[in-house]
């Protein structure tokens with residue numbers, strides 16, 4: 001059974017979580033508390049030397065980092081996978097876009113402006129700059145989704161999950177999401193997919209990582 005190391009509220013951790021749920025795959029979640037610094041502690045680094053979540057442990061005991069890579073493993077052979085060589089290449093194109101034009105801007109603006117605002121004091125200029133960069137990425141995404149129901153056309157899949165992870169919490173990063181109407185319609189369509197569960201469920205049945213691991 002898969003074990004997903006995750007932190008509460010994380011869009012990156014939500015991606016493999018949602019994929020596992022939608023494919024009805026058995027897994028458990030161990031909650032690693034970023035705010036308490038557990039990702040940087042020795043106990044967690046013995047599991048993932050990169051000190052980041054999500055981290056996925058396979059049934060065979062092989063660890064895998066990077067949220068979007070996890071989607072390719074978890075969904076392999078399922079209806080959520082891109083089907084043709086061109087679709088696979090397009091999927092990777094949008095996943096790299098997500099990791100360079102969206103996630104690095106939405107995530108810190110949300111973390112310092114919404115999740116841990118006490119840490120954002122004095123960082124207002126940085127937060128404003130991240131919001132502007134995120135808006136530029138969202139404009140590109142909006143133009144794409146104006147002509148496509150889902151990221152690769154007509155069919156929902158892992159590319160949508162990869163993009164949705166952080167885009168759907170853009171409002172918590174202080175971004176006026178109504179400025180991107182095609183993105184908003186697409187988010188509605190994603191929420192209508194079978195087996196959809198909200199981000200608030202991510203750690204609802206999780207066991208705390210710290211309880212089972214010496215520091």
Ligand SMILES: N[C@@H](CCC(=O)N[C@@H](CS)C(=O)NCC(=O)O)C(=O)O
Pocket residue numbers: 007010011012013034039040051052053054065066067068099
């Ligand atoms: N590119 C990575 C990003 C992973 C990442 O930045 N994770 C954050 C939480 S969302 C983290 O573990 N931060 C821990 C820390 O900074 O100590 C992915 O997509 O999985």
